[in-house]
Structures are given as structure tokens and as C-alpha cells.
Amino acid sequence: xxxxxxxxxxxxxxxxxxxxxxxxxxxxxxxxxxxxxxxxxxxxxxxxxxxxxxxxxxxxxxxxxxxxxxxxxxxxxxxxxxxxxxxxxxxxxxxxxxxxxxxxxxxxxxxxxxxxxxxxxxxxxxxxxxxxxxxxxxxxxxxxxxxxxxxxxxxxxxxxxxxxxxxxxxxxxxxxxxxxxxxxxxxxxxxxxxxxxxxxxxxxxxxxxxxxxxxxxxxxxxxxxxxxxxxxxxxxxxxxxxxxxxxxxxxxxxxxxxxxx
Amino acid sequence: xxxxxxxxxxxxxxxxxxxxxxxxxxxxxxxxxxxxxxxxxxxxxxxxxxxxxxxxxxxxxxxxxxxxxxxxxxxxxxxxxxxxxxxxxxxxxxxxxxxxxxxxxxxxxxxxxxxxxxxxxxxxxxxxxxxxxxxxxxxxxxxxxxxxxxxxxxxxxxxxxxxxxxxxxxxxxxxxxxxxxxxxxxxxxxxxxxxxxxxxxxxxxxxxxxxxxxxxxxxxxxxxxxxxxxxxxxxxxxxxxxxxxxxxxxxxxxxxxxxxxxxxxxxxxxxxxxxxxxxxxxxxxxxxxxxxxxxxxxxxxxxxxxxxxxxxxxxxx
Numbered sequence: 001x002x003x004x005x006x007x008x009x010x011x012x013x014x015x016x017x018x019x020x021x022x023x024x025x026x027x028x029x030x031x032x033x034x035x036x037x038x039x040x041x042x043x044x045x046x047x048x049x050x051x052x053x054x055x056x057x058x059x060x061x062x063x064x065x066x067x068x069x070x071x072x073x074x075x076x077x078x079x080x081x082x083x084x085x086x087x088x089x090x091x092x093x094x095x096x097x098x099x100x101x102x103x104x105x106x107x108x109x110x111x112x113x114x115x116x117x118x119x120x121x122x123x124x125x126x127x128x129x130x131x132x133x134x135x136x137x138x139x140x141x142x143x144x145x146x147x148x149x150x151x152x153x154x155x156x157x158x159x160x161x162x163x164x165x166x167x168x169x170x171x172x173x174x175x176x177x178x179x180x181x182x183x184x185x186x187x188x189x190x191x192x193x194x195x196x197x198x199x200x201x202x203x204x205x206x207x208x209x210x211x212x213x214x215x216x217x218x219x220x221x222x223x224x225x226x227x228x229x230x231x232x233x234x235x236x237x238x239x240x241x242x243x244x245x246x247x248x249x250x251x252x253x254x255x256x257x258x259x260x261x
Numbered sequence: 262x263x264x265x266x267x268x269x270x271x272x273x274x275x276x277x278x279x280x281x282x283x284x285x286x287x288x289x290x291x292x293x294x295x296x297x298x299x300x301x302x303x304x305x306x307x308x309x310x311x312x313x314x315x316x317x318x319x320x321x322x323x324x325x326x327x328x329x330x331x332x333x334x335x336x337x338x339x340x341x342x343x344x345x346x347x348x349x350x351x352x353x354x355x356x357x358x359x360x361x362x363x364x365x366x367x368x369x370x371x372x373x374x375x376x377x378x379x380x381x382x383x384x385x386x387x388x389x390x391x392x393x394x395x396x397x398x399x400x401x402x403x404x405x406x407x408x409x410x411x412x413x414x415x416x417x418x419x420x421x422x423x424x425x426x427x428x429x430x431x432x433x434x435x436x437x438x439x440x441x442x443x444x445x446x447x448x449x450x451x452x453x454x455x456x457x458x459x460x461x462x463x464x465x466x467x468x469x470x471x472x473x474x475x476x477x478x479x480x481x482x483x484x485x486x487x488x489x490x491x492x493x494x495x496x497x498x499x500x501x502x503x504x505x506x507x508x509x510x511x512x513x514x515x516x517x518x519x520x521x522x523x524x525x526x527x528x529x530x531x532x533x534x535x536x537x538x539x540x541x542x543x544x545x546x547x548x549x550x551x552x553x554x555x556x557x558x559x560x561x562x563x564x565x566x567x568x569x570x571x572x573x574x575x576x577x578x
Contacts, residue, residue: 007377104346
């Protein structure tokens with residue numbers, strides 16, 4: 001039992017090493033999160049400085065809510081997809097999957113070790129973006145209301161949920177297809193284009209309750225930030241989120257078991 | 262570095278297959294192969310590209326299921342007890358792959374994490390073993406093919422395996438790289454007591470590296486045995502160079518101990534009924550005033566034997 005725990009810990013550590021040493025991936029993931037935050041903040045600071053009567057300060061609670069949306073359902077998930085896809089198919093792309101299988105270690109163990117490592121990297125990247133957002137919220141509040149400590153903690157938990165789910169979906173899809181570019185293209189297209197359009201399509205009615213973005217915006221703490229908020233029972237929201245988090249990773253794990261090494 | 266497994270003294274073969282067959286639809290890639298790989302030897306698995314070598318290795322390692330037949334690795338049936346068997350095996354199939362953005366040492370760290378906690382302590386040792394201790398901190402993307410092959414062997418050695426299965430380890434290597442790999446294989450067998458199963462289409466390398474070999478052609482094993490046995494078909498063949506080949510041929514033509522006498526490139530070539538009569542042949546020629554400048558038993562290379570056997574099969578087909 002102790003040996004199994006040690007092996008699992010080492011395997012997760014090895015995955016973590018593989019991901020964090022991939023410099024291009026890290027730069028891209030950080031840029032996906034930070035560049036929009038910095039550009040947006042800079043723009044709003046300049047606008048406010050130019051005409052304080054017409055433009056509100058770049059900080060405060062309202063901006064905080066928008067930062068959260070950006071980090072939770074737009075650019076944060078892009079970083080999560082990049083990291084998850086690398087974790088899911090990086091060993092296949094490098095040809096190392098076969099060598100790992102040749103050790104006799106179970107394929108399920110190989111698959112499972114990807115998840116905590118990818119989550120750890122994703123959470124680190126999102127945490128950097130969130131720290132920046134909180135700092136801007138307070139630094140440029142200019143007398144506007146600011147989030148409470150409990151809201152900040154709830155927000156951190158929500159960001160972890162929102163980006164964590166997308167990350168494991170990316171791991172699952174990349175493991176299922178065996179293609180990193182394919183998984184990235186499909187998921188970013190879904191996250192940035194299709195899903196926001198569908199969430200706003202009122203004609204879909206309650207069918208939108210099955211969309212991950214809609215559910216995550218429903219669960220988002222703090223004030224509404226402009227995006228439409230669906231109405232549903234919390235239990236439904238939790239069940240839908242769990243379903244999204246389970247189905248693709250399960251399919252990916254299944255494919256890992258049967259994939260020709 | 263020596264094998265420390267409790268099972269190292271087991272006497273059974275390192276690999277045994279019985280009627281192992283793999284079909285891909287209508288095509289039979291491996292056809293009823295029965296092999297016995299003795300422990301503590303370098304075993305060459307020889308065949309043209311596409312002869313079925315890699316398919317057989319993939320079956321042995323449980324990467325693909327056999328259509329028929331049985332196989333055991335280190336006494337354990339595969340694929341039934343594949344995980345236990347592979348814990349004692351190091352293998353490279355086709356070519357070793359690594360994460361190019363990581364260093365050699367980091368790649369081994371990842372492999373060690375998958376293998377188990379005890380292997381981590383061996384990383385520096387195996388890097389030294391394959392002569393990469395000075396380059397272990399460099400990114401694998403900067404390695405030559407030979408260095409990647411050696412790193413692949415290092416990764417195999419992490420688990421202190423009893424059996425190494427190396428698929429075409431000389432592929433793409435320059436002569437220096439080939440020599441390194443050959444030397445490493447011999448040391449692993451002679452000094453460390455491991456069994457090394459080497460598949461190759463490079464006949465000369467197998468002859469120089471291995472003790473025992475099997476020849477596979479069209480998915481079937483057409484010969485197996487020690488290298489000496491495999492090339493031993495030339496026993497009793499003699500080549501004689503002298504000042505007058507025509508006259509010498511005349512002197513020996515009627516000798517009942519001499520068969521298949523012919524002149525090739527100015528030298529006499531013959532098959533003797535009894536190989537130890539070469540001295541008598543020399544005495545007869547010298548006694549008759551023929552000046553013999555060279556008298557040598559013919560030794561076929563494995564390459565000649567291999568081509569002879571595979572050509573014979575092609576003709577028969």
C-alpha cells in the first residue's frame with residue numbers, strides 16, 4: 001500500500017516535471033490568462049484617467065466580477081485546455097507512451113497520474129491571473145465597493161472548479177483522440193465560440209442547463225457580470241458539472257486501455 | 262552492475278515461444294514461431310525488414326495479442342502475467358523515444374517514477390554505465406541518434422532487468438556507435454549475467470555480437486542455433502592457391518575424398534569428405550611439385566548462410 005502511494009506520488013511528480021518544463025506551453029498558458037487581463041486593465045486605467053466622469057475606475061466590485069468571468073469561462077479555460085491537452089496526449093506525441101506501457105505499469109495508473117499534475121499546473125497559472133485581478137480590483141477601486149474576504153475565497157474555489165473541469169475534459173479528449181492539436185482546436189472552438197453563442201440562445205430554453213458554461217456562470221459567486229445567468233436547481237448544476245467532468249475523462253481512460261502501443 | 266533479482270538463478274529459458282502466430286486479416290506476419298532463448302546469452306533475431314521480427318517482439322511484450330500459440334518470458338506466460346514479467350524486462354521497440362525538451366536525466370527520472378521507487382537511485386549509475394554521465398544534464402533534443410540509443414539502453418537498465426529486448430539497436434548508427442552498442446551488449450551478457458535479445462537485419466553485427474541466433478523469413482523461423490552451428494554448413498570446404506591451378510586440379514580430380522572440385526578466380530575450391538584430410542591434399546600437391554601459396558578451410562559468414570537459406574526458400578516457393 002505504501003509502495004503504491006509512493007509510486008503514485010512519483011508518477012504525478014514526473015508528470016508535473018514534464019509539464020512545467022515545457023517552456024512554450026507555460027508561456028502560452030500564462031499569456032492566454034495574463035495578456036487579456038493586462039490589456040483590459042491598461043485600457044480602462046487610461047480611459048478613466050482621460051475622462052473620470054465618463055469612465056469608472058479600473059478596479060472595484062463590478063470589474064472584479066468581469067475579471068472572474070474572464071478567468072472562469074473565457075481565457076482561463078483556454079489555458080486549462082492547453083495544459084490538459086498536453087497532459088492527455090503529450091506522451092503519445094513524443095512516442096513515450098509505448099515505453100511507459102512496456103514497464104508493465106497499468107495503463108489506468110498512467111492515465112490517472114496525468115490529472116493531478118495537469119490540475120496543479122492549471123491552478124498555478126489561474127492563481128497568478130487571479131492574484132493580478134484581485135490586486136487591480138483593490139488598487140484601482142477609487143472609492144468603489146471591493147469584494148469581501150469570503151467572496152474572494154468563494155471566487156477562488158469557483159475558479160478552481162471552472163478551470164479544473166475544463167482541464168480534465170481536455171485530458172480526456174486528448175487521451176481519447178490521441179491528438180493534442182485536435183483536442184485544443186475542438187475545445188477552444190467550443191469554449192470561445194460555440195458555447196457562449198449557445199448559452200445566449202434563448203430559443204434553446206432549459207436545454208442550456210446542460211451547457212457547462214451556463215452552469216458555471218450560474219454557480220459563479222458575486223455580482224452578475226453581464227453574461228446571462230440561467231436559472232436551475234443547485235443540484236442540477238452540480239450534477240451537470242459532474243457529468244461533464246466524468247464523461248470525457250472516462251472515455252479517454254477507456255481509450256488508453258485499448259490503444260495500440 | 263549485476264542482476265540482483267532473486268530469480269537470476271532460474272535455469273529455464275529467458276524466452277520461449279511455441280507456435281506463435283500473428284495474422285493481420287489475410288496476411289500472416291508471424292507463422293508458428295517456436296523459439297528458445299537461453300539465459301545469459303546474446304540472442305540474435307535475424308531477418309529482412311518486414312520479416313516479422315518486431316511483430317514477434319510486440320507479442321512477447323504484450324503490446325499485441327497473438328492469433329495463436331504460446332509465449333513465456335522469464336518463465337511467466339504472456340500476456341497472462343505480462344506485468345510481472347515486464348517488471349524484470351527492459352525493452353526498446355523500434356526506436357527509443359524521449360521528451361526532447363527534457364534532459365537525459367529528467368527523462369530517466371520520469372521512467373524511474375513509472376518503474377517504481379527503487380529505480381530512482383540507479384539513474385546516475387545507468388547514465389555512467391552507458392557513458393552519458395557527462396551529457397545527462399543536456400536536453401535530449403540535442404542528442405545524436407547514438408546517444409539516444411544509449412539513453413534507451415540506460416532506461417532499460419533502470420529496473421536492473423534480467424532480460425533486455427532490443428529491436429534493431431544498431432539502426433542508423435555510425436560505425437563508432439555500432440561498436441559502442443556491441444560492446445555494451447557483450448558486457449551486459451558476460452559481466453552482468455543478463456540475457457540480451459537483439460533483433461536486427463544487420464547480419465554482420467549479429468555475428469559479431471551474439472552467441473545464438475534465429476533466422477526469420479516470411480514470418481517463419483528457418484534456422485536457429487549457435488552462430489557456429491549456423492555458419493557451420495561450410496565444414497570441409499577448402500580453397501587452395503598454387504602456381505598451377507589447372508595441373509593441381511588434374512592431380513586431385515580422381516581423388517575419391519575430393520568433391521565439387523572447381524577453379525574459381527585462379528584458385529582451387531573443393532569439398533572434402535573428411536575435413537581433416539587438408540594436410541594430405543597439401544602433401545600430394547607439394548609432392549607433385551606444385552607450389553602451394555595458400556591453403557585455407559572456407560568459413561562462410563552468417564550473411565552468406567542467411568542469403569543462401571532465404572534464396573533457397575524463395576526458389577522453393
